[in-house]
Amino acid sequence: MINEHSEIILSVKNLHANVDGTEILKGLNLEVRAGEIHAIMGLNGSGKSTFSKVLAGHPDYEVTAGDVVFKSENILNLEPHERATAGVFLAFQYPLEIPGVSNRDFLRVAYNAHRKARGEEEIDVFDFDDLLDERLSVVKMDASFLDRSVNEGFSGGEKKRNEILQMALLEPALAILDETDSGLDIDALKIVANGVNQLITPDNAVVLITHYQRLLDYIVPDYVHVMAEGRIITTGGKELALELESRGYEWILAEHRAEAVA
Amino acid sequence: MSASVQSLVSQPYKYGFTTDIEADVIPRGLSEDVVRLISAKKNEPEFMLEFRLKAYRKWLTMAEPVWPNVSYPPIDYQNIIYYSAPKVKEKKGSLDEVDPTLLETFEKLGIPLSEQKRLANVAVDAIFDSVSVATTFKEKLAEVGVIFCSISEAIHEHPDLVEKYLGSVVPIGDNYFAALNSAVFSDGSFVYIPKDTVCPMDLSTYFRINNGDSGQFERTLIVAESSSSVTYLEGCTAPMYDSNQLHAAIVELVALDDATINYSTVQNWYAGDENGKGGIYNFVTKRGLCAGKRSKISWTQVETGSAITWKYPSCVLVGEGSVGEFYSVALTNNLQQADTGTKMVHVGKNTKSTIVSKGISAAKSKNSYRGLVKIGPKADGARNYSQCDSMLIGDTSSANTFPYIQVQNSTAQVEHEASTSKIGEDQLFYFAQRGISPEDAVSMIISGFCRDVFNKLPMEFAAEADKLLALKLENSVG
Helix, strand or coil: CCCCCCEEEEEEEEEEEECCCCCEEEEEEEECCCCEEEEEEECCCCCCHHHHHHHCCCCCEEEEEEEEEEEEEEECCCCCHHHHHHCCCCCCCCCCCCCEEEEEEEEEHHHHHHHHHEEEEEEEEHHHHHHHHHHHHHCCHHHHHCEEEEEECCHHHHHHHHHHHHHHCCCCCEEEECCCCCCCCCCHHHHHHHHHHHCCCCEEEEEECCCCHHHHHCCCCCEEEECCCCCEEEEEEEHHHHHHHCCCCHHHHCCCHHHHHH | CHHHHHHHCCCCCCCCCCCCCCCCEECCCHHHHHHHHHHHHHHCCCCHHHHHHHHHHHHHHHHHCCCCCCCCCCCCCHCECCCCEEECCCCCCCCCHCCHHHHHHHHCCCCCCCCCCCCCCCEEEEEECCCCEEECCCCHHHHHHEEEEEEHHHHHHCCCHHHHHHCCCCCCCCCCHHHHHHHHCCCCCCEECCCEEEEEEEEEEEEECCCEEECEEEEEEEEEEECCCCEEEEEECCCCCCCCCCCCCCEEECCCCEEEEEEEEEEEECCCCCCCCEEEEEHHHEEEEEEECEEEEEEEEEEECCEEEEEEEEEEEEECCEEEEEEEEEECCCEEEEEEEEEEEEECCEEEEEEEEEEECCCCCEEEEEEEEEECCCCCCCCCEEEEEEEEECCEEEEEEEEEEEECCCCCCCCCEEEEECCCCHHEEEHHCCCCHHHHHHHHHHHHHHHHHHHCHHHHHHHHHHHHHHHHHCCCCC
16 A cells, blocks of 8 residues: 555665676665555566565675665665564575474574564463464464474475465565465465465565566555566556566567667 | 585584693503503403403404595504503592592583582593593492492402403404404493393493593493393593594493393594694494393484594394394584494394484585494394485585495395485575574574484483584584
8 A cells, every 4th residue: 555654664776786796686776665565577587586685685695786775774784684583574486495493493483583683582382382373374374384394395385375474473574575476376376365465564565576467466566666687677556567467578678778778 | 615604613612621630651652561561550350461462462463444434644553652541649439539630620521520519310430531530429329239330440340240241242353443442441431230220320421531642442331131221321522632632442232131221422522623633533333232132222322523433333133122223413514524323233033223313514524324234144023224314514515325234034124214405505594584593593403403313312411412513513703
């Protein structure tokens, strides 16, 4: 929901980033306010996933210029786990498997890390189990998932639901969903989208990174951005996604090239 | 390996101090005269001298094994001191007469020996440079007939038992280092559990190397009579020296009908520095004989120290229905090398063995599991289950598995499972993205990986083992 006066959650200015010496982000700008849902679309290789990893602080990426201000704080100097506890959440395109670590333990340690960062005591184990039970319903997950190793042997859909469960538990101010729709059948997509919709409040914001309009039928964005060559080249409303769906990307890239020449 | 993962696995060694104490040391080198001198210094009966000389002569005909997956410069056996004992002015009658410097040393290591402070439920034999300096709770154990003392004392007080069992499980010519140990061993622990007795407390030996030039040759012998049981714990530390010290110990276990021996080790010898300088060569022979029907021997080890580890705690399952177990966590870091595993030799009918091995290698270390499962022709219905998992931290370490399976009986069932996994940047990033610091992430992954083994450790050790691995892997600098 757009509200011109709500708090700026994320402000990205002229962001440049490299991986292995190759520049992937080339002057990206984005502003996200509380209560807003942004979709970032674009072809493979346009830099969408890189952008999400740079925001979260993945060590393979080097920021060479620009600023990332999250809730009035420059987070580029924070460690990845400090960005997470500050409220930046990334739902992974490919969630990792952690053999030997139970999902329940993982969630509890993560939750306590967030509490610790806020200067709060660790949660009582029984209280945590109650909280977890409640959050499981957001993604219609069975409690039996908690006692399995993190993502080990999970289907694609189960992994994505587990990501949203983590989001439900950690209640981030900014959630970046990196192609959360990829590999999901329509039922799983609905469950995931429904979960995300339940978690949206006037105080937080969501950035959806996706290839397809399909997800946006269920999570309706306030803004749709098109990324190409490491920048956002066009921004529109939700209709833009529909137009991209029917016309493809070529026309918009052509327009952009024409503008660049002119 | 990236700098961040590398820094996580570096941790200073906190037991690296040296105790300044006057020692009774013999000149370097090994000869028949040295063997005689050691025996004479210990005022041993004739059968012991014969035992030693036979072993020495055998050793002269043997060659150091070259098959382990480890490499090190040749050891100069004439440059090692074979006997070094802290000087005692008079024979000590009680702990109060033990040199306070030694009590202090053990206290610093977390092993208080004095009456007021000692561990409530564990009897400890403290061994300093291969000499037993104190054994706690001796009298209390004697009330139920349990003998727990240094092997030197046992040679004098219980020569019949020692003569009967010493070398009965690990023959003097078993291997190069076993022969060397049999010739020159200076001390160690002796345990005897009489028939129908459950040892009323856990027994423990704490080994401390102090002298930088002396070799360490301990000898442990545990005999459990019919229907008895005992839990035994072993811990080890050593100061930091630039040179390498040789540690060639032997542990022999004998379990008679329906007897159970649980033997746990937390090995934290000095591992050398990050460039591989210094550290202990830990070349140890450990073997248990399940002589009696339904007897059981269980080895649990957490190996974190030593520059080189070469050891295969084994079970020879002779008694019908006897059980052998081996649970191991071996962690190597920097330039450490470990070639460790077990041998399960099934001789009797319906014998069972279980092997669970977890190898963790970080930095440029080399970690190999080597195990033999042998089912003899008469071992009808024998069963073995083996599981060998390796975990790599970063991408410059190596892990190897060398399983040897020999089956000579068609009714046997042998299962072997193996896996290799890796803690990579992406896994740590996933934890970090959920707010979990890399230190906590590594320790969660490792303790999950090791859970099957830690569950087998006695309570006192399980906590210590968890802490030790965390210490070894945590970044102290931040």
